[in-house]
Amino acid sequence: MCGIIGYVGKRKVSQVLLHGLKKMEYRGYDSSGIAAVSAGGLKILKSVGKIENLERKYSETPIEGIAGIGHSRWATHGVPSEINAHPHKDCSGKIAIVHNGIIENYGELKSDLIKKGHKFISDTDTEVAVHLIEDCYDGNIEEAVKCALPKLKGAFSIVCLSSDEPEKLVFARMKSPLVVGLGKDEFFVASDVIAFLSFAREAVYLENGELGIISPEGLKIYKFSGEEVKYKTSMILWNADMAEKNGFKHFMLKEIYEQPASISNTLAGIITNDGFSFSDAHIDLDLIKKVRRISIVACGTAYNAGLLGKYFIEQIAKIPVDIDVASEFIYRESLPCDDSLFIVVSQSGETADTIEAVKKVKSKGSGIIAVTNVVGSSITREVDGVIYTRAGFEMGVAATKTFTAQSLVMYALALYLAEAKGILSKNAIAPYIAELKLLPEKMEEILKNVKNIRRVARMFHSCRDFLFLGRNLNYPLALEGALKLKEISYIHAEGYAAGEMKHGPIALIDCDCPVVVIMTKSFLYDKVISNIKEVSARQGIVIGVASEDDMEAESYTRVLIKIPSASPYASAILAVLPLQLLSYYIADVRGCNIDKPRNLAKSVTVE
Ligand code: F6R
Numbered sequence: 100m101c102g103i104i105g106y107v108g109k110r111k112v113s114q115v116l117l118h119g120l121k122k123m124e125y126r127g128y129d130s131s132g133i134a135a136v137s138a139g140g141l142k143i144l145k146s147v148g149k150i151e152n153l154e155r156k157y158s159e160t161p162i163e164g165i166a167g168i169g170h171s172r173w174a175t176h177g178v179p180s181e182i183n184a185h186p187h188k189d190c191s192g193k194i195a196i197v198h199n200g201i202i203e204n205y206g207e208l209k210s211d212l213i214k215k216g217h218k219f220i221s222d223t224d225t226e227v228a229v230h231l232i233e234d235c236y237d238g239n240i241e242e243a244v245k246c247a248l249p250k251l252k253g254a255f256s257i258v259c260l261s262s263d264e265p266e267k268l269v270f271a272r273m274k275s276p277l278v279v280g281l282g283k284d285e286f287f288v289a290s291d292v293i294a295f296l297s298f299a300r301e302a303v304y305l306e307n308g309e310l311g312i313i314s315p316e317g318l319k320i321y322k323f324s325g326e327e328v329k330y331k332t333s334m335i336l337w338n339a340d341m342a343e344k345n346g347f348k349h350f351m352l353k354e355i356y357e358q359p360a361s362i363s364n365t366l367a368g369i370i371t372n373d374g375f376s377f378s379d380a381h382i383d384l385d386l387i388k389k390v391r392r393i394s395i396v397a398c399g400t401a402y403n404a405g406l407l408g409k410y411f412i413e414q415i416a417k418i419p420v421d422i423d424v425a426s427e428f429i430y431r432e433s434l435p436c437d438d439s440l441f442i443v444v445s446q447s448g449e450t451a452d453t454i455e456a457v458k459k460v461k462s463k464g465s466g467i468i469a470v471t472n473v474v475g476s477s478i479t480r481e482v483d484g485v486i487y488t489r490a491g492f493e494m495g496v497a498a499t500k501t502f503t504a505q506s507l508v509m510y511a512l513a514l515y516l517a518e519a520k521g522i523l524s525k526n527a528i529a530p531y532i533a534e535l536k537l538l539p540e541k542m543e544e545i546l547k548n549v550k551n552i553r554r555v556a557r558m559f560h561s562c563r564d565f566l567f568l569g570r571n572l573n574y575p576l577a578l579e580g581a582l583k584l585k586e587i588s589y590i591h592a593e594g595y596a597a598g599e600m601k602h603g604p605i606a607l608i609d610c611d612c613p614v615v616v617i618m619t620k621s622f623l624y625d626k627v628i629s630n631i632k633e634v635s636a637r638q639g640i641v642i643g644v645a646s647e648d649d650m651e652a653e654s655y656t657r658v659l660i661k662i663p664s665a666s667p668y669a670s671a672i673l674a675v676l677p678l679q680l681l682s683y684y685i686a687d688v689r690g691c692n693i694d695k696p697r698n699l700a701k702s703v704t705v706e
Contacts, residue, residue, distance in 0.1 A: 128171055135168075166267060361500040450702070471486075
């Protein structure tokens with residue numbers, strides 16, 4: 100949450116900052132600000148609302164310099180307002196900082212600093228950091244930041260600018276992401292590479308406890324303890340095009356349409372001639388043969404993909420799997436089990452709760468692998484191995500293509516485990532792999548036929564409540580369908596295991612309540628039909644998502660959305676597409692801000 104950026108170079112500094120902030124708006128978007136040092140000293144521009152408001156201010160009062168810093172905010176401490184927007188400055192007005200994260204001991208630091216005569220104007224935790232730096236300042240900004248850092252507790256990445264050294268930025272990372280971009284005679288530092296994709300092809304990912312300096316002379320990185328770090332540069336694999344809408348009305352729609360490609364790419368990364376390979380995950384085959392339990396931990400949509408993974412792994416590899424949302428897992432007394440493997444699923448690799456879960460697992464000495472989309476993200480540095488989804492950059496706040504890519508990885512992992520444990524032979528796995536290769540084509544078919552889904556969206560966009568039901572592999576899809584609808588359309592929606600409906604939610608059903616039932620063919624089909632009948636008997640409106648070859652489905656449902664026929668496993672990856680599209684078109688008819696839903700941020704870096 101919150102996006103921070105810094106730039107040193109010859110381009111128009113504020114334009115680079117504004118461009119970067121717009122690209123990172125998905126991280127937070129209630130207010131924003133930039134700072135640069137010109138002949139008249141440190142200048143700051145701030146604005147509430149979208150970055151466009153800040154751009155408007157900039158066009159009226161441009162500020163420029165050799166170096167500059169910027170911030171887009173997702174409020175934690177203090178309401179969205181110009182006063183609380185970053186950059187924050189010290190009492191002298193010479194030093195400014197931007198910050199992402201939470202400074203947990205800001206209360207005590209603030210009282211001490213007030214006693215020393217510092218004047219605070221905002222309600223933020225960030226302001227203590229700049230006053231602390233001022234307190235340490237003796238003409239050298241680098242030394243002042245080094246002196247202030249050990250006093251800060253919590254999660255933070257900061258970038259600091261001083262009007263006494265206007266060509267230099269000092270930055271530091273502790274638990275919140277920060278990456279440096281290396282251009283030709285220009286340097287960037289930001290929460291995410293997306294901020295400088297158009298300008299730099301090489302990046303240096305900072306580790307926790309590292310501090311860096313960029314100036315026209317180059318980049319230096321030190322440990323907080325003062326020792327210089329020999330940093331490694333990485334090529335940036337994403338390109339600037341991924342951060343453009345390319346003719347689509349919203350990023351979310353573009354990303355829904357990118358799913359055939361994202362599935363092909365993810366598959367290409369893990370498939371071999373006759374099976375799967377997870378070389379980056381460093382999965383030890385001897386350990387896998389001994390694994391007695393798998394625990395999956397994740398949040399939000401990634402949790403739903405993890406839950407689908409539980410069904411895949413239990414049914415295919417016959418290994419018991421438990422699953423937790425990370426925010427519960429970290430404070431739960433989880434009982435240790437020998438020979439267990441943990442899997443964390445996180446699109447961004449930066450979710451604070453999931454990172455804490457990883458730390459908890461590591462402290463107990465269990466093996467842990469991550470399924471993530473972001474190379475070099477915090478989680479990848481903490482785990483024993485990584486399986487990358489190759490979905491490309493996901494800009495829409497509502498996750499779509501990463502959900503299907505994560506689901507695919509979980510399915511492939513289940514097959515891999517089954518083979519490693521001798522449950523399925525290579526020959527037996529071949530037809531599953533053949534079917535996986537058909538997924539992109541089947542997804543294309545769904546995406547070509549959205550007319551019916553748009554019609555359904557127009558029919559039900561004004562309903563106040565929705566229920567989503569599914570059994571077994573389709574239960575996680577019901578959760579995901581409901582999550583998508585509520586986050587982008589603000590319609591109340593609940594996802595339920597279809598068999599659980601009669602234990603409570605059935606009370607909600609009446610003639611105004613659409614009930615989306617994922618009813619693709621499986622061994623539980625008849626039981627799902629019974630659940631549908633229970634809904635219809637109470638005048639509920641059943642919207643079915645069924646397989647193309649299901650000739651009975653029409654007779655059970657008021658409205659029907661069909662998807663290409665496939666095995667129950669492959670159907671579970673396909674059937675989420677109509678749910679994503681339904682949410683998208685409902686939100687669009689309602690005129691919602693689809694790519695930036697209220698109160699949400701893409702990367703949730705606070706607990
Ligand atoms: C929903 C959504 C969130 C994320 C959740 C975890 O559309 O995107 O629920 O899935 O915040 O984020 P990651 O996967 O980055 O750990």
